Amino acid sequence: MSLLTSLGRIDGINKQVMIFSSHDEGQETIEDRSYQAAKHRIHQLIVDGMTPDEQKVLSAASNDSHQIDEVIQKYCQQVIDNEAFAVPRGYIPQLVVDIRDEMLGLGPIQSLLNDESVTEVMVNGPQKVFAERLGKVELTDVKFHDNAHLMNIIERILTPLGRRIDEASPLVDARLEDGSRVNIIIPPLSLVGPALTIRKFSKKPLTVDNLISFGTIDAKMAKFLQACVKARVNILVSGGTGSGKTTTLNVISSFIPEAERIVTIEDAAELRLQQENLVILESRPANIEGEGQITIRDLVRNALRMRPDRIIVGEVRSGEALDMLQAMNTGHDGSLTTAHANSPRDALSRLETMVLMSGLELPVRAIREQISSAIDLVIQQSRMKDGSRKITHVTEVQHMEGNTITTQDIFRYEQTGFDDNGKPIGHFVPTGLQPSFMDKFELNGIELPENFFMPESGIRESYRRSAL
Structure with a gap:
């Protein structure tokens, strides 16, 4: 799957950011909606306006995270300059991280996968993401926008492995690039929406x-x-x-x-x-x-x-x-x-x-x-x-x-x-x-x-x- 296709398929790049999150019955605040809307516009701007050189920088093969962040930040700045009240400028670093995770990582859960204290990530549908940290399971502030957003991330996991998941074959075992174990089960078998379980492996093999x-x-x-x-x-x-x-x-x-x-x-x-x-x-x-x-x-x-x-x-x-x-x-x-x-x-x-x-x-x-x-x-x-x-x-x-x-x-x-x-x-x-x-x-x-x-x-x- 090409980078441009991959980017274009992610219509709902919506991650619940801790700074904006509301703990009151999961209700989104106005700041949440503004943040998500700004992120969506930045994403669309990158898809529509990316030059060949920028596409090369943003390719998954690129290892220069500084260059990647610079490209994304340019488009963030462009949206905020044109829409002064989209989101406060202080949130540009968080926007850059979130959009990078959506394009090159596993979206909202990438931050949990990067956290070395997290040993397991459990997604019970788009709105409930649990993590095991130091042996204890806790509900996180991370959310997907909807089932389609979660399914896009699931397809990103399965495509490199040649595995498939659909209504005819609604469950699959897979693995991430680092060897972490992945289990996925989707509707109609799962009644809460797609369920994704990732058991992380230590980056350094244990002795x-x-x-x-x-x-x-x-x-x-x-x-x-x-x-x-x-x-x-x-x-x-x-x-x-x-x-x-x-x-x-x-x-x-x-x-x-x-x-x-x-x-x-x-x-x-x-x-x-x-x-x-x-x-x-x-x-x-x-x-x-x-x-x-x-x-x-x-x-x-x-x-x-x-x-x-x-x-x-x-x-x-x-x-x-x-x-x-x-x-x-x-x-x-x-x-x-x-x-x-x-x-x-x-x-x-x-x-x-x-x-x-x-x-x-x-x-x-x-x-x-x-x-x-x-x-x-x-x-x-x-x-x-x-x-x-x-x-x-x-x-x-x-x-x-x-x-x-x-x-x-x-x-x-x-x-x-x-x-x-x-x-x-x-x-x-x-x-x-x-x-x-x-x-x-x-x-x-x-x-x-x-x-x-x-x-x-x-x-x-x-x-x-x-x-x-």
Whole structure:
């Protein structure tokens, strides 16, 4: 899509500016309407009067923000000179920012995406935009003009990816240029208008040291997980929505040695691995004729022919769980994936259900045997009351006893209370149980200190009581 076309399609470039916003039942003030009207006229003036040189400056490929602002400011000044009472001159800097965001960014929500303290942006129709900031969700002053304005921004997200959204296909998963996850659902499925959810990813990939400093994990658990990845242990990261599964998967995948070939498979590419020998695969929805769909299952099967050392599936949701388990059971040790579940035990039950969704009529015992032999470790992650994330269980999947898969906790998080600010207080505890896959550590030359899995004397009795 050309710049001129893109600009021309945005008829309602209306962002609720905090300076002008009214908190009284969402009513617009006279200043609001004047500001929006002036912005619309400036935008139209740019579309109609832009010279070829200015168009080049305003192109998305331009990195000179100072030149871009100069061009926009020229047209702002022109409108205000001709219409003395349009808006006060002091608002020209805000006009420049807003119009730049409309032309080259994602309109009203661009300021939220630029805010590093914001981790998630949730648009519930054009008039209600929520943001998660420091673990707390709050209603912002940002607004779209109407559904058409919001749909223009949605199309701007989807067009570079070759994805589409319309009444025939009213929901889609996508991603931004920086890898941030995007989900969109529109009417008739959404009754509040188009709903847009963006889960932002940190511009700088997080490391295990970051997780330790955030309190998601402690140093001993981190050392154990690093050893597990290097020893080619098959790992499932489970947790609820927004618990940080993908972030943890990104971090632990950084422990994979550079010499190994990795194939990642996702609905929308979000993982950001740093290794050189990396192939990134992304599923594809059906086209407008209902043809050409490539599913996660298709990609997992194809990955087996690509000579991978490791296969990483961003998330298993249905029948691809069977293909993932078979890959883990046929020589692709050290593979990683995530799934939604509330506990390690629930994660295994969900895997069983997802295998049944593959359409194959397999005996339940056969499925459980596949799971117990494929998955070595479950990392359970939870979102706490204050919005922080914790790895609450590191659980080994052992073997079958009768028709039941046996498990044992290697580490767990014990919460002891809350501080004055409502933050959870607790500590990470090794349970004293040694995993049965220690032979993999020995085969890969990985050594852990003696008594590594023993809890410290001060918390050993606490854990013993909680386990009873």
